[in-house]
Amino acid sequence: MGDRRARRAARPPLPPGFGVIWTAVAIDLVGFGIVFPILPQYARRFHASPLVATTLVTAFSAASFLFSPLWGRVSDRVGRKPVLLVSLIGTAAGSLLTGLAGGIGLLFVGRIVDGISGASVSVAQASVSDVAPTAQRARLFGLLGAAFGLGFVAGPALGALAALGGPRLPFFIAAGLATVNALVGLRRLPETRPPQARRPADGDKAAPAARRGPLGGLAGAGGAGAGPLIAVAFLALVGFSGFEATFSLFLRGELGSSLGSTAAVFAAIGLAIVAVQAGLVHPVARRLGEVGTLRAGLVANAAGLAALAAARSWWGIVPALAALTLGQGLVQTTMSSALAGRAEAARRGEVLGAQQSAGGLARVVGPALGGVLFGRVAVGAPYVAGAALMALALLLLGSAGRPVPRPVATASG
Numbered sequence: 277m278g279d280r281r282a283r284r285a286a287r288p289p290l291p292p293g294f295g296v297i298w299t300a301v302a303i304d305l306v307g308f309g310i311v312f313p314i315l316p317q318y319a320r321r322f323h324a325s326p327l328v329a330t331t332l333v334t335a336f337s338a339a340s341f342l343f344s345p346l347w348g349r350v351s352d353r354v355g356r357k358p359v360l361l362v363s364l365i366g367t368a369a370g371s372l373l374t375g376l377a378g379g380i381g382l383l384f385v386g387r388i389v390d391g392i393s394g395a396s397v398s399v400a401q402a403s404v405s406d407v408a409p410t411a412q413r414a415r416l417f418g419l420l421g422a423a424f425g426l427g428f429v430a431g432p433a434l435g436a437l438a439a440l441g442g443p444r445l446p447f448f449i450a451a452g453l454a455t456v457n458a459l460v461g462l463r464r465l466p467e468t469r470p471p472q473a474r475r476p477a478d479g480d481k482a483a484p485a486a487r488r489g490p491l492g493g494l495a496g497a498g499g500a501g502a503g504p505l506i507a508v509a510f511l512a513l514v515g516f517s518g519f520e521a522t523f524s525l526f527l528r529g530e531l532g533s534s535l536g537s538t539a540a541v542f543a544a545i546g547l548a549i550v551a552v553q554a555g556l557v558h559p560v561a562r563r564l565g566e567v568g569t570l571r572a573g574l575v576a577n578a579a580g581l582a583a584l585a586a587a588r589s590w591w592g593i594v595p596a597l598a599a600l601t602l603g604q605g606l607v608q609t610t611m612s613s614a615l616a617g618r619a620e621a622a623r624r625g626e627v628l629g630a631q632q633s634a635g636g637l638a639r640v641v642g643p644a645l646g647g648v649l650f651g652r653v654a655v656g657a658p659y660v661a662g663a664a665l666m667a668l669a670l671l672l673l674g675s676a677g678r679p680v681p682r683p684v685a686t687a688s689g
Contacts, residue, residue, distance in 0.1 A: 291407040293466040294416070297400045298423045300360055300461065303367060303454050304394040305427020306434065322380045327647040329525075334640040335384050337517075339391030341636030348398050348629020356403040357467045364458035366393030368451045375447030386447075391636070398632035401612050405628070406468035413613050418557035421609030422550045429546030504672060506634045509611045511669040512574060513638035515662030516604055518646030519581060522658050529655060530588055545601055552605025560606060566614040569606050570673060576603030578666035585656035585663070603666075 322328075351359040370390030377383035401420065408416045434446035527533035527541065561569045580599030587593045615631050649657035 290419075291404070291416070291468075293464065293468070294404065294419075296457070296461045296465045297360070297403050298420060299457050300364055301397055301400045301420060301423040302427040302430070303364065303450070303457055304397055305423065306431040306450050306453065322383075325651070327644070327651055328380075329647075331644065331647070332383065332387055334643050335387040336391035336394065337636045337639030337643075339388045339636070340394055341633050341640060343392045344398050344632035344636055345629040348402065348627070348632070351399045351402060351469070355467045355469050356399050356406070357461075357465050359399045360403070360465065361458055361461055363393045363399070364454050364461060366390070368454035368458065369393075371447045371451035371454065375444040375451065398628040401628045401632075403468045415558040417613040418553045418609050421553035421557065421605070421612070426546065426550055429543045429550070433543055505611065505615055506631050508570070508574075508669045508673050509607075509631055510634040510638045511665045511672065512577065512607055512611075513635050514642040514645070515581060515665035515669075516577065516600075517639045517642030518649070518658040518662050519584070519600070521643030522646040522650045525650060526655055531590070541597075545597060548598070548601035549605045549608075552602055553609045556602075557606060557609045561610060561613070566610050567673065569610045570614070571670065573603040573606030573610065574666050574670045574673065576600070577607065578603075578663045578670070581659040581663040581666065585659035 347359055347363070367390055370386050370388075370393055372386075373389055374383060374386030377386055401417070404416050404420055405413070431450075434449055524533075524538045524542075527538050533541070557569070560572070564572060576599045580596045580601075580603060583592060583596035583599065587596055612628065612631065615627055645661065646658035649661060
């Protein structure tokens with residue numbers, strides 16, 4: 277007990293502004309996760325098929341796919357703070373539009389605006405990487421990853437308010453939270469990328485491939501191992517997001533779960549991911565290394581999805597979800613930490629933006645694939661496909677080998 281307290285006391289304090297960055301990420305994920313438990317309700321309200329309902333998720337992700345590298349490059353040039361503030365304002369606007377939507381068209385517009393703003397998650401990661409010493413990078417990214425989990429908890433919880441206050445209320449609350457955090461960030465968020473470290477406007481001339489598309493120029497900007505790691509991240513997230521987008525439909529169809537009980541399950545998933553990211557990522561990465569931690573997470577994800585495909589009662593669902601939350605908590609955070617440590621300092625925002633863009637594309641492909649498989653093949657088909665994708669990601673990770681780490685430049689706050 278005394279040794280544990282001593283280790284905690286020896287930990288360096290969090291960088292200035294980390295709390296505001298952390299909250300910005302959590303609010304972005306609130307905007308993303310808020311729609312999951314109310315998908316069946318929206319499907320009924322707008323007479324939408326399961327495929328159209330899950331496409332509400334992909335609208336957010338498609339916008340993130342297109343805009344993540346742009347936000348990353350802009351933050352490399354002008355600094356992180358202005359991009360994060362614009363993101364929070366955009367999140368507020370997107371949530372407000374979603375809440376005001378009276379039809380499926382405006383609902384999609386709101387989700388797209390929110391997705392454009394949520395693309396700045398990579399900028400938040402770059403802000404932390406700017407000031408994170410190498411020895412503390414896994415810890416800080418684990419804490420930042422916990423914001424994803426809490427956002428995933430709060431989003432479905434707010435979505436469940438639709439059963440009490442109507443479907444508009446959750447989005448109005450999300451808009452208010454984003455507005456408040458933008459005002460707080462305006463005063464308290466420091467700039468982690470000083471002017472002398474910023475990339476000049478003509479910096480892209482040295483890497484014209486970066487302008488060919490959202491993922492262009494990755495090999496040159498990212499350093500050793502960035503491309504294979506992002507491919508692994510893409511495959512893993514396709515599998516996991518197919519689960520996310522169809523699981524509320526699975527619970528309703530197989531177990532007859534209500535909106536409230538579905539939201540509670542999503543909240544439990546989020547809390548479990550938070551616990552893994554805040555408490556397990558750092559010690560596991562210290563013992564296994566970043567690549568070993570990724571491998572363990574992918575194995576857990578594959579096992580969880582395979583078990584879920586065969587589960588038809590809570591006795592099978594609970595252990596499957598336990599494996600999934602463990603695996604996703606390890607993979608999600610360690611992937612960002614590994615890429616941040618291998619990115620050139622001048623293009624750190626761009627590389628993390630490329631990862632976020634790959635994640636956005638995965639969240640387009642995954643829910644769409646999951647919706648098709650769920651509606652036209654079998655209820656367990658999305659999870660079988662997800663387990664196969666995790667296995668493929670494992671093979672790719674093994675062939676990529678262990679990338680050579682690059683030193684992390686520390687920016688003055």
